[in-house]
Amino acid sequence: MKGIILAGGQGSRLYPVTISVTKQLLPVYDKPMIYYPLCTLMEANIRNILCISTQKELPNFKKLLGDGKQWGIEISFAIQNKPKGIAESFIIGSNFINNENVALILGDNIFYGIDFEEYLSLDDKRFNGAQIFVYKVPDPQRYGVVEIKDEKVISIEEKPINPKSNFVATGLYFYENSVKEIAKTIKPSNRNEIEITDINKHYLNQNNLKAKILKQGTVWLDAGTSTSLYKLHIMFKQFKKDKAFK
Secondary structure, eight states: OEEEOOOOOOGGGGGGGTSSSSGGGGGEEEETHHHHHHHHHHHTOOOOEEEEEEEHHHHHHHHHTTSSSSGTTEEEEEEEEEEOOOHHHHHHHHHHHHHHOOOETTTTTTEETTTTHHHHHOTTTTOSSEEEEEEEEEEEGGGGEEEEEEEEEEEEEESSOOSOEEEEEEEEEOOTTTTHHHHOOOOOOOSSSOHHHHHHHHHHHHHHEEEEETTTTTEEEEOSSHHHHHHHHHHHHHHTTTTTOO
């Protein structure tokens, strides 16, 4: 399985900090933000990774990450000229994906848990369909809301006014190889974006969308706001103090 980190966007929720630097290069405690999603893919035993960002910011990512050999992995880069949706990653990265399955993680998503790597284990050769990672939040209307019954996905809806549950799709997704062709068939939404929720709905309609619920003891934060960045700093500072975080 190959991996993609989407590190584009304008970071408008963090203005004015992100006027001069993209949010994925901001520090989260003692590391650049992008190190965290990179480590998540590595925990999933993914060693071939594509970093997608804007033409302006890509040189900075190349300078920071290099070719990945220092970590025993291979990193390549691609440009997303405009933020046209998360699912565009599969179109941009189509040649990179080639004939393999693919994992996608957003560059501002941070996961942490003592046993988190157990959630990431799968048999790549037998993997099919799609797998999303679901987390319970107090403000689901900000995300793609996932309705689950008896551990089965019933529906998924992008930023609904009246959410059907408090479970939301995090910014980590596993897909079979067909996703790169499916992405090309998705029509842009009212926001003129190729929505990742529409990709997930496609697999749901085929009864081939699986969900793993991240339970108590696992932390997930979308580090795209000043509040979440502050929470992460405090959390990792405490982990360091307790010698639980290395």
